[in-house]
Structures are given as C-alpha cells and as structure tokens.
Amino acid sequence: MATDTIAHEEEIQERQDDHWSGGKEPFKASYGKLMMWYFLLSDAFTFAGFLIAYGTLRFSSATWPVPDFVFSTAPFGIHHAPLIFVTVMSFLLIISSVTMVRGVQEGHRENKRGVVFWMFLTILGGIGFLSCQAWEWNNLINKEHMTVTVNPFGTHVESGQYMEGDGHDINKGDTFKAGDSYLIHQHNGEFTPLKYQTTGGEIKEQEFGPKAFGALFFFITGFHGFHVLSGVVFLIIIMINAASGLYVKRRNGYEMVEKMGLYWHFVDLVWVFVFLVFYLL
Amino acid sequence: MGHKSYEESIKDVYKGLVLLAVVTLIEVGISLFGKGHLGYQPGENMTWLLAIVAIGLIVLSLYKAYFIIYEFMHMGSEVQGLRMTVLLPCLLLVWAIIAFFQEGNSWFERRDLIKQKNERSVDDKKVNVQGSLYQPEETFIL
Numbered sequence: 498m499a500t501d502t503i504a505h506e507e508e509i510q511e512r513q514d515d516h517w518s519g520g521k522e523p524f525k526a527s528y529g530k531l532m533m534w535y536f537l538l539s540d541a542f543t544f545a546g547f548l549i550a551y552g553t554l555r556f557s558s559a560t561w562p563v564p565d566f567v568f569s570t571a572p573f574g575i576h577h578a579p580l581i582f583v584t585v586m587s588f589l590l591i592i593s594s595v596t597m598v599r600g601v602q603e604g605h606r607e608n609k610r611g612v613v614f615w616m617f618l619t620i621l622g623g624i625g626f627l628s629c630q631a632w633e634w635n636n637l638i639n640k641e642h643m644t645v646t647v648n649p650f651g652t653h654v655e656s657g658q659y660m661e662g663d664g665h666d667i668n669k670g671d672t673f674k675a676g677d678s679y680l681i682h683q684h685n686g687e688f689t690p691l692k693y694q695t696t697g698g699e700i701k702e703q704e705f706g707p708k709a710f711g712a713l714f715f716f717i718t719g720f721h722g723f724h725v726l727s728g729v730v731f732l733i734i735i736m737i738n739a740a741s742g743l744y745v746k747r748r749n750g751y752e753m754v755e756k757m758g759l760y761w762h763f764v765d766l767v768w769v770f771v772f773l774v775f776y777l778l
Numbered sequence: 779m780g781h782k783s784y785e786e787s788i789k790d791v792y793k794g795l796v797l798l799a800v801v802t803l804i805e806v807g808i809s810l811f812g813k814g815h816l817g818y819q820p821g822e823n824m825t826w827l828l829a830i831v832a833i834g835l836i837v838l839s840l841y842k843a844y845f846i847i848y849e850f851m852h853m854g855s856e857v858q859g860l861r862m863t864v865l866l867p868c869l870l871l872v873w874a875i876i877a878f879f880q881e882g883n884s885w886f887e888r889r890d891l892i893k894q895k896n897e898r899s900v901d902d903k904k905v906n907v908q909g910s911l912y913q914p915e916e917t918f919i920l
Contacts, residue, residue, distance in 0.1 A: 524863075542871075546874075556886060584802065591798045769839050773839040
C-alpha cells in the first residue's frame with residue numbers, strides 16, 4: 498500500500514532526527530569539532546597539573562631563581578634585558594594565532610587561496626617561536642650550564658661581600674643584599690662557586706639554586722614546545738591538503754582548518770599561562 | 779559569526795591582535811615594575827606590593843585566556859551545553875591549586891624536619907614489624 502510506505506518513510510525520518518540515532522549533532526557541533534574541544538580540555542588538565550607542580554615546589558623552597566635574572570639574555574649579544582626575549586616569543590605566538598583566525602575566516606568563505614596564504618603565515622610564526630625556544634634552551638644549557646638536575650641560578654639569603662670575582666658580573670669586594678641573584682659560572686668544565694663573607698663575618702660559598710627549577714623549566718617549556726612542533730607539522734599537512742583542493746569537495750567551510758585553528762589557539766592559550774608562571778611571577 | 783559582515787569580522791580580528799599585544803605589554807611592564815626594574819625599587823617590607831602585582835598579572839592572564847577562548851576559538855557562538863561541558867570541569871582546578879599550594883607551604887615548613895629524618899640511619903633488625911606490612915626479610919628492590 499502506498500500510504501503505508503509513506504508512513505514507514507516518515508517513521509524512518511523521525512527516527513533519524515531523534516537524538517539517539519545520530520540524526521542530530523549533539524551541541525550543534527560536528528563529531529570532530531566536539532572531540533577536539535574535549536581533547537583540549539584533557540590537555541588543559543595535563544598542563545595545569547605541570548604548572549601546579551611548579552607552584553607547589555616553588556612554595557616549598559626557601560629560595561627560587563628570579564625569572565627576570567634568569568631570562569635576561571637575548572640574541573645578538575644583548576644582556577641584562579629582562580623578559581625582552583620571551584616577550585618577543587609571546588608576540589610571535591599571538592600573531593600566528595591571529596593569522597590562524599584569518600585562515601579559518603577565509604575557509605568559511607570557501608576561499609582556497611586565502612586559507613593557504615594565512616596558514617602559511619601561521620606556520621612561519623610557529624617555526625619562529627620554535628627557533629626562539631631553541632636559542633633560549635641552547636643559551637641555558639651550553640652557556641649557563643643549567644640541566645634537569647643542576648641549577649646554577651642561586652639567590653642570596655643574607656647580605657655580604659664577595660671575597661673573589663668571577664670575571665663576568667661579579668668583582669672582588671662587591672656587596673650584595675638578601676634576595677639578590679647570582680649565576681655560578683663554569684671554568685674549564687667545573688663549577689666555581691665564589692667565596693663571600695656575610696655581614697655577620699662568616700665565610701661561605703655560593704650555593705646552587707633549587708634543583709627542581711631546571712627539571713620543571715625544561716619539562717614544561719619542552720612539553721609546550723612539542724605541542725607547537727606537532728601543531729606546525731599538522732598545519733603543514735592541512736595546508737597541503739587545502740592547496741590540493743581536498744576540502745573544496747567536502748563543502749563544509751574548511752572544517753578541518755577550523756579544528757586545527759582550535760588546537761593552535763590552545764597552544765597560544767597555554768603559553769599565556771606558561772608565560773605567567775615562569776616569566777612574569 | 780554569520781551575523782557580522784566579512785569586513786567587520788576582519789576588523790574584529792585585528793582589534794583582537796592589538797588588544798592581546800597591549801595586555802601582554804602591560805603584563806611585562808607590571809612584572810618589571812614589581813621586580814624593581816623600572817626605576818622604583820620596592821623596600822624590604824613591600825611583600826604586599828608583590829602580592830598586588832601577582833594578582834594583577836593573574837587577572838590579566840585570565841582575561842587573555844577568556845579573550846582567546848571566546849573570540850578566537852568562537853566559544854561564544856557555541857551552544858550552552860558545549861560551553862559548560864568544556865569550561866565547568868576547569869573549575870576543579872581551583873581546588874587543585876588551593877590544595878597543592880597548601881601542601882607546598884607545609885613542605886616548606888617541615889623542610890628541616892624532613893632533612894633531619896633523612897639523615898637518621900635505621901637499623902633493620904630493630905624495626906618493629908609487628909602489625910605492619912613492612913617485612914624487612916621479604917623486601918626486595920625492583
């Protein structure tokens with residue numbers, strides 16, 4: 498019977514529209530986009546765990562390296578420029594985030610050339626950030642000799658006067674206050690902590706800073722840098738796909754670019770907090 | 779999205795760039811000011827100033843996070859359910875922060891005690907194993 502068939506089709510249609518049959522997208526977002534959000538949520542918890550561990554260990558230590566002393570070197574021989582280099586790194590990530598937004602916008606307009614152009618600029622920003630981080634790590638490891646277990650950045654807990662100089666920033670007879678920072682330099686591959694006399698008259702030697710600092714720094718910025726690196730790899734893949742016209746056929750407003758955009762903004766978002774706890778506070 | 783014209787949304791993106799850049803510069807400025815790099819040197823008992831600086835920095839960072847999530851990631855135009863399932867679990871972190879920082883503080887206060895105990899040697903034979911799961915003869919190192 499014809500009427501029966503129509504009724505049957507209507508029933509099928511109704512069932513497909515039902516929430517439980519996959520007819521409707523939950524939260525009006527596609528599966529991929531929804532899962533990207535939940536992945537980012539779980540990743541946010543991972544990063545939060547690391548940063549809270551940093552805070553906990555910092556709270557548990559009597560002294561802690563002062564960030565604007567530790568991070569005061571920049572390329573081209575710039576010294577004593579606190580936080581300048583990391584500010585440049587932050588700007589690179591912010592700018593690449595903005596170019597990513599532009600790429601997603603062009604995707605919504607189904608403008609292939611626009612998508613590829615803005616994604617290319619985003620990739621350049623990501624590579625620029627990674628290069629800066631490579632320079633920063635190289636400087637800390639090879640010039641300042643900080644490793645995951647050795648932290649030569651110390652802080653004085655009492656005031657006093659140096660009894661010898663290190664040929665860098667400290668001269669014999671220099672005075673210092675409690676809270677002043679120092680870097681223990683290496684000579685011929687050996688650390689040479691300087692001797693000093695406290696105002697109380699005691700003779701002491703510079704102590705190494707809290708060990709945990711190096712491990713936390715390399716682990717957390719490394720984990721973030723690895724996110725940036727994998728982001729750059731995926732951006733390149735998706736840019737090539739977009740250029741090949743793969744997403745034109747899908748007619749979904751370059752949703753893959755949008756999902757990649759979510760990830761890339763998240764990397765920027767995490768940097769906001771890494772920047773806050775490692776460099777600003 | 780959708781409600782705005784193409785030109786308007788492009789303009790919004792560049793406004794966002796300027797906003798994030800300005801907030802970041804303010805943050806760096808506040809941080810350097812608090813550490814005494816911008817001429818003014820905080821005195822000995824100025825921990826309250828450092829606390830205000832820290833709170834200011836945290837608030838500005840949270841604002842940046844809000845801006846990135848709502849404007850760049852378009853969380854504002856997602857449906858309520860998606861917003862809540864992603865954002866509400868993050869509130870659990872408030873407790874994690876309180877609990878762990880409290881823990882860190884307590885480690886700091888017990889540092890000397892822990893050092894003392896670490897230096898104390900223990901004679902295995904004299905350890906009272908009754909009523910405890912610790913069995914010296916059976917322990918082995920993996």
